[in-house]
Amino acid sequence: MKKQILSVSAAFALVLAGCGASTTKEEPVKNEETSPGEMEGMDHSSDGSIPEGIMEAENPTYPVGSEAIIETDHMEGMKGAAATIVGAFDTTAYSINYTPTDGGEKVMDHKWVVHEEIENPAPAPLEKGTEVTVLADHMEGMKGAKSEIESAEQTTVYMIDYESTTDGEEVKNHKWVVEDELSEQ
Template sequence: MKKQVLSISAAFALVLAGCGAATPKEEPVKSEETSHNDMQGMDHSSDGSIPEGLTEAVKPTYPVGSEAIIETDHMEGMKGATATIVGAFETAAYSINYTPTDGGEKVLDHKWVVHEEIEDPAPAPLDKGAEVTVLADHMEGMEGAKAEIESVEQTTVYMIDYESTTDGEEVQNHKWVVEDELSEK
């Protein structure tokens, strides 16, 4: 009886294994949306131009010329890199959801666009859920895109230079990281 049960169990296991082998691998479902940190391959440097009306921070935690450790991963290669502070400004920073004007996939939680990079904004800070037109050109297809405010922080924002921890790429004038995304070196 034990041999019969073992034989039936072994046969059943073999059938199941065979079915599994015949089952094709499932392809990952391609999302119609992407998050900010899924945007590898884009140039994250900028020309360093400052939006009109952006106010320099009077006593920023990280003064221009100082260094700090990046504690965020907006893009691959940021987290843990040493940042050199290029600019420090007081403003409202927004995380936004938008569909690129060039037909790309919808971007969720893009961090950060500052108040001065919004077309004809109401007084700062705007509320979560507000619909805006983006003037920033941090990414391809961003400028002119319709966006929804995902989150808001009234804070100091920093423009930084850093070397990517993954490929050694020198990133210059990256816009923006907020104060709590940096730590003392």
């Protein structure tokens, strides 16, 4: 009886240890482009909806259906992954600083929110320091957040599908990567 209790206790301890050691797809990536905690609550996949008014790119470097290599690490498992292009749009992409509406810590230099994901924006590009309200919901607490433009880039943005290089998770309709964050396969 004593051995059975010890065996059950040991098995239970292993299960608990395994749960505590696991990481999720939402673990932040710390590099020069992100701040601690920036990627917590990031929704890798989306339903594929596009913001009203965004224009499809007429001649994108990476056409819809083509493949490219992701050269950025907005989140763990992204850099080096093969991406399939599912959308290409010409717009202004912004890096923003914002405080989440759910009371989380301020997020610095979040990449990317497009011009069409800003509430009632002035004509593009918006200047650094411009205060805006974000309509995008890429992360928990982002939609409706008061934000400040950190930088603006007139570019083609891509919606992509890819498989995470760390956990094999399939990510569908990820928004957004900009053209210089991709390279040819």
